[in-house]
Amino acid sequence: MKLTLSLNGHSTELVAAPGARLLDVLRDAGCTSVKRGCETGDCGACCVLLDGEPVNSCVVPAAFAADAIVTTLEGLNDDPLMRRLQDCFLEAGAVQCGYCTPGLLLVAWQRLREGGELTEYDVRHAMSGNLCRCTGYAKPVRAVLDAWEAMP
Amino acid sequence: MAFCDFKLHKPESVTEACRLGREFGRTCAYMSGGTELLVDLRSGRKKVAHVIALGGLKELREIRRDGDTLHIGAQATLSEIAEAPLVHEVFPALAEAIVTMAGVQIRNLATMGGNFSCGVPCSDTPPITCAAGGSIVVAGPDGEREVAARDFVLAPRTTVLNPGDIVTAIRIPVQPTTSGASFQRFTMRRGSALAVASVSAWLNVEQGVITAARVVMGAVGPIPLFAENCAASVVGQAPGDSVFADAGALAAAEAQPISDLRGSEQYRRDVVAVLARRALACAAARAEGRTS
Ligand SMILES: Cc1cc2nc3c(=O)[nH]c(=O)nc-3n(C[C@H](O)[C@H](O)[C@H](O)COP(=O)(O)OP(=O)(O)OC[C@H]3O[C@@H](n4cnc5c(N)ncnc54)[C@H](O)[C@@H]3O)c2cc1C
Ligand code: FES
Ligand code: FES
Numbered sequence: 001m002k003l004t005l006s007l008n009g010h011s012t013e014l015v016a017a018p019g020a021r022l023l024d025v026l027r028d029a030g031c032t033s034v035k036r037g038c039e040t041g042d043c044g045a046c047c048v049l050l051d052g053e054p055v056n057s058c059v060v061p062a063a064f065a066a067d068a069i070v071t072t073l074e075g076l077n078d079d080p081l082m083r084r085l086q087d088c089f090l091e092a093g094a095v096q097c098g099y100c101t102p103g104l105l106l107v108a109w110q111r112l113r114e115g116g117e118l119t120e121y122d123v124r125h126a127m128s129g130n131l132c133r134c135t136g137y138a139k140p141v142r143a144v145l146d147a148w149e150a151m152p
Numbered sequence: 153m154a155f156c157d158f159k160l161h162k163p164e165s166v167t168e169a170c171r172l173g174r175e176f177g178r179t180c181a182y183m184s185g186g187t188e189l190l191v192d193l194r195s196g197r198k199k200v201a202h203v204i205a206l207g208g209l210k211e212l213r214e215i216r217r218d219g220d221t222l223h224i225g226a227q228a229t230l231s232e233i234a235e236a237p238l239v240h241e242v243f244p245a246l247a248e249a250i251v252t253m254a255g256v257q258i259r260n261l262a263t264m265g266g267n268f269s270c271g272v273p274c275s276d277t278p279p280i281t282c283a284a285g286g287s288i289v290v291a292g293p294d295g296e297r298e299v300a301a302r303d304f305v306l307a308p309r310t311t312v313l314n315p316g317d318i319v320t321a322i323r324i325p326v327q328p329t330t331s332g333a334s335f336q337r338f339t340m341r342r343g344s345a346l347a348v349a350s351v352s353a354w355l356n357v358e359q360g361v362i363t364a365a366r367v368v369m370g371a372v373g374p375i376p377l378f379a380e381n382c383a384a385s386v387v388g389q390a391p392g393d394s395v396f397a398d399a400g401a402l403a404a405a406e407a408q409p410i411s412d413l414r415g416s417e418q419y420r421r422d423v424v425a426v427l428a429r430r431a432l433a434c435a436a437a438r439a440e441g442r443t444s
Contacts, residue, residue: 019157021190040191042344047257053231056257059190061183063160064207107256128343129255 005065007031008075016062022048023057025065026072033073033102037131044130047103048072054107056129073102082109085147092143096134103130108144118148158193161204166212166291166320169204174293174316176202182318183207184227185261187254188270212265212320215239222324226265226289231256233264243324244444245333245352245435249280252337255344265319268304271311271375274346278305279370280335281322282378283352289321298323302368305375331356332438336427337370340414347371348415349423351379351403353431355386357439362386367399367428372407372420379403382428391436400429 003014007029016025023046026034034057037045041059048057049071076082085105088094095101104127111118111126123144124137132140163169173180180202183189192198206212212227215236222242224233233239234250253259253276267277268288281301288299293316301322305311313319327333333354339345350370356363365383368376382403389395409420437443 018159039194041187041254041258044255044257050260053260054257055260059185059187059258059261061160061186061190061203061205064186064205124343125251126256129257 001063003062003066005067006069008071014062020062021058022050022060022062022065022070025062026057026070031072031074035099035102037099042131043100044103044107045100047106047130049106049110052110054110073105076106076109079109081112081147081151084150085109085112085144088143088147088150089140092139092146094135094139094143100130100132100134104132104140108140108147112144112148112151118145120145158200158203161202162208163204163206164208166209166318169206169209169318170291170293170316172202172204173318176204177315180204182269184263184266184269185229185258187258187262188266188272206265206318217242217326218323220326222326224264224322224324226319226321227263230254230259230262230264230267234259242326243284243333245335245354246277246280246284246324249276249335249337249350249352252276252335252339258344264322268301268322269311269313269319271305271307271309273308273374274371276335276337276347276350276370277322279350279368279376280333280352281324282368282376283333283354283366284324284327285354285366286322286324288319289323290317291320292317296320302376302378308374328356330358330439331364332435332440334431334434334438336431336434338423338427346414349407349409349420349427351424351427351431353428353435355391355432355435355439357391357436360390360440362389362391362436365432367403367432369403369407369424369428371414372409372424374408377406377408379406379428381406386432391433391440393433396429396432396436399432400425400427403428 035045037043039058046057181200212225214225234247286301337350338348352368354366367379367383382399404421404425407424409417411417
């Protein structure tokens with residue numbers, strides 16, 4: 001099955017086996033920031049933005065992304081807000097093995113773009129669909145709050 | 153890499169969706185957000201040759217007011233429902249229930265149609281919909297029917313849906329200004345966890361006296377369970393701590409929990425007593441306009 005979608009700003013044609021998930025075709029297309037974790041929708045490691053909203057790509061059939069706009073972390077390499085968020089993650093020591101990091105960054109980036117007040121509770125609620133086995137969450141939460149405080 | 157082999161169908165009308173469902177019968181499954189179905193297909197709990205995706209039926213995504221009812225299209229995502237101003241206006245307890253569910257990445261995909269249709273005992277939207285006196289609109293090969301939310305789930309993972317039936321909408325009556333509702337849920341951790349138990353309470357309070365009550369328990373029985381004795385015990389009473397504490401004990405006795413990894417039977421009963429007390433107190437405060 002051929003699939004046309006906008007991937008990280010480029011119109012892209014991908015080949016997907018019947019029953020393939022968005023997770024599978026994105027990794028095959030070289031977007032390895034999309035991690036294969038639990039594969040049951042629980043951990044958020046496979047998070048991507050589908051038409052601008054974070055979703056777990058392991059529970060999305062590839063066919064669903066036809067004509068959609070898909071953004072992975074690779075597509076936000078030059079985005080100033082993502083840069084700032086990444087810097088804050090580094091400075092806070094919020095990355096250990098890094099497996100959860102792309103998912104955390106995407107969810108946090110989307111939440112920061114929504115704007116409005118942001119408390120520690122809000123950050124924890126926003127990131128509650130992302131599991132991290134290493135950091136204990138305190139540092140990623142700190143990093144997101146740091147990035148928010150630095151926002152113009 | 154295919155994780156399971158099925159043929160994906162994308163019907164463009166409700167009629168076509170129902171026809172395909174009847175034609176393929178047990179060899180097919182409908183799919184809305186896929187957050188339950190894809191997990192079941194991958195684990196092998198479900199095996200189907202055809203998946204009929206309902207996402208293309210845009211007319212089923214609408215959230216609108218129909219006279220004295222709030223109409224929620226079965227394809228509206230949980231995020232859309234929780235953010236809809238109309239839901240906050242007509243029945244805020246539904247939005248309150250939804251934001252406790254899963255994480256944002258799942259709520260952006262998952263639908264209420266799917267939450268009802270899977271008929272899982274720990275599904276969170278059926279109990280609160282039952283408490284609101286809501287109903288489910290079902291389209292089938294022979295036409296449309298409306299089923300009371302309390303009659304929709306028959307047994308774990310079994311609903312009134314027959315092959316070719318799809319849920320098209322959830323309907324919630326506009327609530328009297330003298331009423332209030334609350335959803336209380338206990339989980340092993342705050343974020344993204346399934347309910348150990350939940351209690352949804354709805355009360356109508358006039359001149360300081362409770363005139364009607366509905367209490368519905370989730371995850372502590374095969375289907376959403378009405379705590380009839382609990383509800384009856386508060387009618388005719390003035391809202392108060394001891395009334396609600398006694399009612400909570402009645403709810404605990406009416407629960408039918410099983411022991412599993414999320415909690416033992418006794419533990420769940422103890423949790424129900426507390427949740428019911430809190431849900432009733434919160435619903436009463438809202439009914440009397442003491443809190444929003
Ligand atoms: C990580 C994670 C966390 C979760 N947390 C919660 C939670 O806290 N609370 C909770 O209640 N649930 C939770 N769930 C379960 C699930 O997300 C919900 O039940 C969700 O609402 C299902 O909706 P869906 O649109 O994704 O359904 P789907 O997966 O598309 O479908 C579910 C079932 O219903 C059938 N179906 C779907 N739509 C229709 C329709 N319109 N008409 C007829 N049949 C239909 C399908 O054939 C399938 O059997 C969680 C799931 C995951 C993966
Ligand atoms: S791999 Fe998709 S949520 Fe874990
Ligand atoms: S840094 Fe290892 S899982 Fe989060």
